Amino acid sequence: MLKLVNLNYGYTDGANRRSILKDCSYTFEDGRFYTILGPSGSGKTTLLSILAGLDSAESGEVWYNGEQITANRLYHYRRNQIGIVFQQYNLINYLTGIENVELAMTETDNAVPKNRREIAYALLEKVGIVRSKAERPISKLSGGEQQRIAIARALAANVDLIFADEPTGNLDTATEQEIIRIFRQLAEEFGKTVIVVTHSETVSQFSDERVLLENGQLRRLSPAAEAITA
């Protein structure tokens, strides 16, 4: 369970102080697919950065599975408890797809089987990347393929919490659908908690829970996903 308690975050723009998060509290349950929606500039990406341990709130607390994520635990949190998928994929370009996935396995302190490469291939297969593509340089892969590899990398450290920042923003509709399918599968079949920041109505429609970030606070929207899938 990921729990936010009274998070505050803001920045100074010239003489003006702008608050992004104002006593923001919310609880994300395990094994569900969340989408965070909100207008541009509402602070979705900032919120995701704080949730993913890439940044710290000015005040407030982030708890994951009963442990508070403090500033000195951020590296541990990122290495062992979360995976992140970015809009720009952000794969390391001098490594192949399979090596990008292996990289996350090497760095984590979580138990990872010794046959990492085989596990990595299996993960890539799950997201639709065959071996021949997995061994290609990143630059030889399409955007969709790169994003699938990024998802496999996020899963590689055997984590239960996956964050994604506009993961389908650069993808065509078909690929977007495929990515949504993967996220749903992660939540439903593998019990992962998937939290996606998106503008896409399509993506949000398929999430278990849609959360709106507005005026610095998170608010649950109607259970559209349940209605659609029911």
Add this chain to the structure above:
Amino acid sequence: MNFIQRAFRHLTRSKTKSLLLTLTFFLIANFVVVGFSISSAAAEAKTETRRKMNPVVEFTMDFDAWYEKYMSLDQEERKTFAYPKPDPELVKKMLADSRVKSADWTRSTMGYADGFAPVEIQRPQKEEDEDDGGMFSGSIVVSETLSGSGQKTEQKPNLTLLGLLSPQMNKLTDGTWSLAQGRMITQEEIENGSPVAVIDKRLAEANNLSVGDFIKIKLYSDEEMNAIADTQNDNVLDLEIVGILDSAEELSSEELQWASEYSHPANQVLVPLPLYAQRDLALMTLFHQANPKVMEAKPEDYDPSSVVFVLNDPLEVDAFRDQYNQNLDEYLIMDANDEMYRRLSKPLDTLTVFSDLIVAVVLINAVVIITLVSALTLKTRETEIGVLLSIGVSKVKIVGQLFTELLITAMIGFVLASVSGSMIAGNVGEKALAMQVQENQTSESAGFVYSSSESLFNEVSQEEVTASYHAGVDAGILIQIFILGVGVVFISTLIPSMMVLRFNPKKILMSQN
């Protein structure tokens, strides 16, 4: 995949960048290798020069300083401003130094054989025919000494008394002398001023003397002693022969023309210095009392003015000299044939200065260039670093990867340069040395170098020094180069490392969205 593996993959898959970086290191390393090789070869040639020189260190007077001081004194002060002499306590300490093989700590005077014949100088026939019976005529002295005829012919000294303060003499250790019979005078006998002597085998054979026999030697002529007639017996040293030396020393044909008998090596008698010093001091006091114009003697007048040390190892000469130079009287210096060494080493020193300068400039430039290249490259790798941070890779490991990448390229560059640099250094170094030698020979005046122990200092030619100069790359240079390479890489990584420490993954990765 750890940071070292990542570094390898980055290098092998970013070929152009890696190649350019390797090329940069290669060019830098070539200069460093050439500089080091030249410097090292120069140091080796200097060492070889020192090795070729006899390991001799001697006390010598800093005459220029002494004379300058002397001229600044008034007439009265000048009378008491003596030549500097080595402190006997310091000399004893030096003699006990394990680096010292032997030393001549002696003072000589002339004497008169009493009741035995010195070895005659066999002058060439032509010279004898022309001999006018002048002051250096040895044969006159012999006949007079033995005959005791009482003719009023001026008595000439015919022996050299070599007073010893240490028995570890250089000629005994270098093989010039060997003991044919008996033993050497002991340190105890020297300190006690015992009446013992070691004589030359030729002198012993000429007079049928052997170990255990006694000989008498007068310190002053009978004429001189007339001034203090009642003390005749004090003038005679009654010496027991304890050893007989076998020596091949001869006067040179040139010396035979003019040398007097006492200077013949066979007429040298070794005695404890305190023995004759005490006796002579007493006699000189009497001479002074009889005639105040005769200068009054003091015990320190008998201290030797020079000591010549021979060391075990030529390469210890500089350290030995420098160590003891610190404790000397201001007008004394220790010389290890330094003038010749300096003259021979000058081209090498000039070469070393230039090569060291090149190495220093190149290394500074290398650090600046590599730092800039690394910093600029880092900008293009922001995303990669952001990703690594986002998956929890520590900043230390990221810096480690950057360091490893630079180190690998540096090592490849340096290994290649050790081959090419060696070839360049051979050519450049020898040409540069030849130019320096030529410059040295035209600018250096062949001045006279005074040495009190010319027989122990040897000559080494500039050609010998030049021949021992071989610029190349050996294991020592390679180790130095690689240590420096690591140092350059380390310093060059510092600024990029600071940049990495300031990297914020959120700003790098999220701002793109």
